[in-house]
Amino acid sequence: MDRLAITGGFRLEGQLPISGAKNAALPLMCASLLTKDTLTLSNLPHLADIKTLTMLLQGHGVETTSENDGRTVSFTTPNITNTVAPYDIVRKMRASILVLGPLLAREGEATVSLPGGCAIGNRPIDLHLKGFEAMGAKIELEEGYVRAVAPDGRLTGGKVHFPTVSVGATENILMAATLASGETVIENAAREPEIADLANCLNAMGAKIEGIGTRTLTVTGVETLHGTEYAVMPDRIEAGSYAIAAAMTRGELELMGDNLIEVMTGTVGVLKEAGVEFKETDGGVIVTLGSEKIKGVDVTTQPYPGFPTDMQAQLMAMMTLCDSASVINESIFENRFMHVPELCRMGADITMHGSTAIVRGVEQLLGAPVMATDLRASMSLVLAGLVADRQTFVNRIYHLDRGYERLVEKLSAVGAKITRDANLGI
Numbered sequence: 001m002d003r004l005a006i007t008g009g010f011r012l013e014g015q016l017p018i019s020g021a022k023n024a025a026l027p028l029m030c031a032s033l034l035t036k037d038t039l040t041l042s043n044l045p046h047l048a049d050i051k052t053l054t055m056l057l058q059g060h061g062v063e064t065t066s067e068n069d070g071r072t073v074s075f076t077t078p079n080i081t082n083t084v085a086p087y088d089i090v091r092k093m094r095a096s097i098l099v100l101g102p103l104l105a106r107e108g109e110a111t112v113s114l115p116g117g118c119a120i121g122n123r124p125i126d127l128h129l130k131g132f133e134a135m136g137a138k139i140e141l142e143e144g145y146v147r148a149v150a151p152d153g154r155l156t157g158g159k160v161h162f163p164t165v166s167v168g169a170t171e172n173i174l175m176a177a178t179l180a181s182g183e184t185v186i187e188n189a190a191r192e193p194e195i196a197d198l199a200n201c202l203n204a205m206g207a208k209i210e211g212i213g214t215r216t217l218t219v220t221g222v223e224t225l226h227g228t229e230y231a232v233m234p235d236r237i238e239a240g241s242y243a244i245a246a247a248m249t250r251g252e253l254e255l256m257g258d259n260l261i262e263v264m265t266g267t268v269g270v271l272k273e274a275g276v277e278f279k280e281t282d283g284g285v286i287v288t289l290g291s292e293k294i295k296g297v298d299v300t301t302q303p304y305p306g307f308p309t310d311m312q313a314q315l316m317a318m319m320t321l322c323d324s325a326s327v328i329n330e331s332i333f334e335n336r337f338m339h340v341p342e343l344c345r346m347g348a349d350i351t352m353h354g355s356t357a358i359v360r361g362v363e364q365l366l367g368a369p370v371m372a373t374d375l376r377a378s379m380s381l382v383l384a385g386l387v388a389d390r391q392t393f394v395n396r397i398y399h400l401d402r403g404y405e406r407l408v409e410k411l412s413a414v415g416a417k418i419t420r421d422a423n424l425g426i
């Protein structure tokens with residue numbers, strides 16, 4: 001397997017383009033199942049997850065044509081040719097569950113493999129299924145698959161109240177509700193910007209969604225949706241990760257992308273407390289460390305607009321060098337501290353108490369061979385490697401390929417010493 005070799009100690013400086021958001025692109029691609037017409041998405045990132053979902057969609061009858069080096073892709077689904085999402089693809093990427101809502105809404109039935117557990121926790125899909133039931137679907141679980149059927153072939157509007165905020169369940173029900181008969185009210189909806197991106201695209205396709213950006217989404221079902229062209233929003237997690245890279249290396253990066261400060265709300269608030277400064281420019285935002293040392297901050301991960309769980313590992317890497325101590329509480333996923341032992345192997349001082357980590361700042365991290373078991377944990381090790389004494393080797397980098405587009409190229413272009421070694425990792 002490939003690995004990354006990083007020599008720490010180089011200040012990052014220059015412009016760094018932020019890619020389209022993976023977590024916005026995936027549901028938007030699934031929305032193409034809702035119409036016979038063409039949905040053209042631009043600003044798509046080059047990522048393994050995008051390829052995996054494209055394969056899954058093609059299996060359902062989606063025809064794709066791409067231009068602009070694969071950044072603009074047209075998705076056309078004249079007919080749904082297959083309503084079964086197979087285990088072999090779903091197990092690779094949990095977001096595959098997002099085909100369930102659109103398939104059920106358009107065809108009146110869908111069968112999707114249960115995604116199973118994953119490295120950062122159990123991650124059930126009960127909220128998705130209860131939502132579909134509230135819209136009249138009959139759900140059966142058999143042989144590892146969930147089969148959903150809408151009686152008389154069409155979902156009916158209903159009240160869907162989520163006891164817990166779920167990004168994926170909100171997206172799945174939102175897509176399904178666009179073609180249901182009558183009105184659907186989604187209460188305690190997730191408010192992540194990726195949901196607003198999806199809702200705006202659906203409205204451009206002829207859907208009737210109100211309350212975008214709030215906790216309550218009201219959807220009046222329509223008979224059909226039509227095609228449109230839509231640009232995927234910038235990746236706020238990628239931007240937040242590189243903001244931390246700028247601060248940790250005491251560098252100055254101009255992150256290039258639209259509305260970055262706005263979509264990074266929770267992250268920006270916490271990073272400012274840590275001493276990071278943000279200055280908006282015409283094309284993006286300049287990020288520097290304003291204080292002499294990184295300041296310790298206490299943080300609990302929260303749904304948007306709170307501090308995102310997808311930034312927790314990267315923040316922890318930064319806090320390993322803080323002037324005092326930091327308390328980081330993970331409230332979204334139960335098993336999301338797998339980067340802790342690896343950061344400790346690089347000289348960090350972190351103790352864990354259940355879902356809370358206490359990070360005491362050290363003067364210097366030390367390079368080491370490390371590996372991570374999920375995407376954001378892998379990025380925390382890259383960040384640590386950028387400032388560690390001597391070399392760090394990050395193994396299992398297929399996780400990074402799922403979520404950080406051209407990581408080595410982007411970091412090298414702003415001064416990092418980082419290479420990808422083929423077949424040298426474990």
Ligand code: UD1
Pocket residue numbers: 022023024026094095121122123124125126127128129164165166167168169308309310332333334
């Ligand atoms: C999405 C993001 C992921 C991010 C997460 C939280 C995508 C493709 N992925 O994942 O990067 O970390 O939001 O911001 O957008 N839950 C249930 N039952 C369900 C669904 C969720 O109990 O049916 C729980 C989960 O176990 C978790 C919490 O709800 O504890 C939030 O999960 P959710 O928001 O659904 O995450 P994803 O949509 O899977």
